Amino acid sequence: MPICSHPFDDDKLHEECGVFGAIGIQDAANFVALGLHALQHRGQEAGGIVSYTQATGFNTVRRFGYVRDNFTSAKLMETLPGALAIGHVRYSTSGAKGAQIRDVQPLFAEFAMGGCAIAHNGNITNAHALRQELIERGSIFQSGSDTECMIHLMARSIQKNIPERMKDALRRVEGAFSVVAMTRSKLIGVRDPLGVRPLMLGRIGDGWILSSETCALDIIGAEFVREIEPGEMVICTESGVESSFPFDRRPSRFCIFEHVYFSRPDSIIGGQSVYETRRRIGIELAKEAPVEADLVCPIPDSGTPAAIGYSQESGIPFAMGIVRNQYMGRTFIEPTEQIRNMGVRLKLNVNRSMIAGKRVILVDDSVVRGTTSLKIREMVLDAGAAEVHFRIASPPTTWPCFYGVDTPEREKLIAATMSEDEICKYLGVNSLRFVSLDGLYRAAGEEKGRDTRSPQYCDACFSGDYPIRPSDRISAGFVTKAAE
Secondary structure (H helix, E strand, C coil): CCEEECHHHHCCCEECEEEEEEECCCCHHHHHHHHHHHCHHHCCCEEEEEEEECCCEEEEEEEECCHHHHCCCHHHHCCCCCCEEEEEEECCCHHHCCCCHHHCCCEEEEECCEEEEEEEEEEECCHHHHHHHHHHCCCCCCCCCCHHHHHHHHHHCCCCCHHHHHHHHHHCCCEEEEEEEECCCCEEEEECCCCCCCCEEEEECCEEEEECCCHHHHHCCCEEEEECCCCCEEEEECCEEEEECCCCCCCCCEECHHHHHHCCCCCEECCEEHHHHHHHHHHHHHHHCCCCCCEEEECCCCCHHHHHHHHHHHCCCECCCEEECCCCCCEEECCCHHHHCCHHHHCEEECHHHHCCCEEEEEECCCCCCHHHHHHHHHHHHCCCCEEEEEECCCCCCCCCCCCEECCCHHHCHHHHCCHHHHHHHHCCCEEEECCHHHHHHHCCCCCCCCCCCCCEECHHHHCCCCCCCHHHHHCCCCCHHHC
């Protein structure tokens, strides 16, 4: 009986990973495990933790599956002693399914000046070219992870310490990356020059924390200090934090989809509440795409804040017309074809008494392939809805992401091959509207919308405007606006 991805999740975009590190805290690995649990939404396939003590050296545990299933055993956590540790949760790209345990991060290497463990959130867009170059020069790779390119580049550097070698390596790297690394005495954090992926600095007592999101600081009672800036490297020791900028300074192009879907709603990004940004997206939707209806219902859970905003702006009552089974994990065992065909119904169920006879506005965060939207429309109509109207809290996803998001090829993105009206007809709903790109920018705090001369975010999945050249994809023959 195979374990298969749930169809509801397969019709969503997925962040590929989250990172967390701690220094100056007794039993740091326990805090890292808690942090990774809070970041589980960023990656559910695997996780790993590396810790260090002078007595035992570097200690590593890497496992497939959820943090809660692997890093809650006291006996296992005793194998990760020390006041310094980093961790990683992983969701692999579609091209890396079936990865082996050696692909699970953090990765570890021993250099002349000592060991270093490294974990990374994002995607190196010239990893294939770098890998081929390094192999031709004698490097032997042990994994399929693009993170390993960083290790080999560090090994070939002539710099005298690990942070300087890391700077050398990252100057050769193209793409989006937020890196958390550790030596025997240092916790290191780095963001790429455009700051596409998030990285936060926190403090707990005399110790320091690095985390992909602020929600993971909250779970351990840490104080949020600030965001690591685009292009910044921080070196945390028990004595304090040193900052440097090893790359040329460039305008930030933070991933706007972090606001739409990836980040947890209780996180703070760019000084803004993610929840509040999503609520404002709903307000923009209600202004841009009003419709007469009886209920505004979110498609849980990520559509909820936008649905609340739509309801508040439109005056149409908010209702939980669709309920999510909180105990259905990302994967489940499908013993028969009959069970397999139940699809989305295993995760979502319609509140029939509320829906029957009503004109319903369904608010979702995005439409990728459209397969889940079809099934949800069918469920709502089966429950007796008089009308079904879709409102989508992001612009049409028309281009794949190359910066750390598992995205289907462009021809599989429904909005890349159909207009808004054609999608509406295909789904068989009374109306369908996406929030505009300008509306999304206004919700994210840009009052004038998207200034095409200097956009404040990476919005390539909506616009095709790739701020970082996807070199490997171009050399492989994939056509993008960046290549034209």
